[in-house]
Amino acid sequence: MWWPIGPYGTMMAVILLSTIPLRNFLTRDEPEKRLALSELPDEIRTKGYRWIIALYVVMYLYKFFIDHHNEPIKARVGGYTHWIHGFEGDFTLWAQEAFRNDLLTDILSFHYLFVYLFIIWFSPMYFILVRDHVMADKAALNYLVIYLLAVPLYLFFNVEVTSSYIPGMDALFYHDSWYLRFITDNDPTDNGIPSLHFGLPIGLLIIHRLHCREQGIDIREWRHREFDLFVLANCVIYIFSIQYLGIHWILDIIPGVILA
Numbered sequence: 001m002w003w004p005i006g007p008y009g010t011m012m013a014v015i016l017l018s019t020i021p022l023r024n025f026l027t028r029d030e031p032e033k034r035l036a037l038s039e040l041p042d043e044i045r046t047k048g049y050r051w052i053i054a055l056y057v058v059m060y061l062y063k064f065f066i067d068h069h070n071e072p073i074k075a076r077v078g079g080y081t082h083w084i085h086g087f088e089g090d091f092t093l094w095a096q097e098a099f100r101n102d103l104l105t106d107i108l109s110f111h112y113l114f115v116y117l118f119i120i121w122f123s124p125m126y127f128i129l130v131r132d133h134v135m136a137d138k139a140a141l142n143y144l145v146i147y148l149l150a151v152p153l154y155l156f157f158n159v160e161v162t163s164s165y166i167p168g169m170d171a172l173f174y175h176d177s178w179y180l181r182f183i184t185d186n187d188p189t190d191n192g193i194p195s196l197h198f199g200l201p202i203g204l205l206i207i208h209r210l211h212c213r214e215q216g217i218d219i220r221e222w223r224h225r226e227f228d229l230f231v232l233a234n235c236v237i238y239i240f241s242i243q244y245l246g247i248h249w250i251l252d253i254i255p256g257v258i259l260a
Contacts, residue, residue: 019126019129033130033223034131040128047128047133049128052136055143059144059147080159081159088250090166092244093166093169095243096170096244096245096246108244112197115234116196119201119204119234120200123204124137124143126139135207139204142207146196146199146200146259150196159252162249163246163247173245173246194255194258195238195255196256197256198242199255202256205231208222208224
């Protein structure tokens with residue numbers, strides 16, 4: 001597939017364009033809670049959301065710094081993929097072969113790249129746009145804390161993606177030329193543990209439940225319940241897609257959950 005702005009630009013454009021429609025859908029029963037875009041600058045100033053903007057800028061630069069030092073550190077500490085493979089075996093190969101389908105591959109590849117970026121962006125933005133500044137802060141901190149905790153594992157416990165280690169395992173996500181440039185520029189393919197595609201949304205789900213318990217609210221009656229279900233549904237998809245696409249080991253999920 002060819003697109004003039006590339007996969008990353010396309011994803012970010014789709015994310016930005018879908019933010020307001022999805023916010024409106026999730027708040028269709030309480031439109032009075034919506035923040036108009038014209039009110040956003042004042043909301044950022046009065047609620048102190050500038051720290052969230054600064055956080056995302058710093059985290060982008062921090063990730064660039066970590067990725068730059070990943071390979072030199074890996075050369076010193078080595079890799080631990082053989083440990084994971086010795087314990088887990090070739091289960092992910094079976095998952096790929098049993099369900100192999102071109103359409104499924106295209107859908108899950110788009111989902112893997114799009115929804116992860118979308119949740120990072122949309123989770124605090126959604127709460128900002130529905131005037132819930134407490135949850136906006138918590139959602140942003142979820143991203144910060146989990147990523148900071150994951151960095152030592154990324155740097156000092158290198159685990160390769162399944163498709164680069166298991167014989168016969170195809171790198172379905174990495175084969176599509178449309179994604180290839182983005183992946184090769186941003187994915188070192190040896191940061192298997194932990195799976196933040198799973199850890200970040202699980203962290204959100206935990207925060208949602210802790211917040212409801214603190215407020216004495218049944219999660220089923222929470223005003224953001226549909227957003228919670230949206231995050232939960234994507235976690236279920238990720239359990240399968242990260243195995244099927246040749247990216248993560250099953251064991252990669254466990255540290256992600258622990259960090260969450």
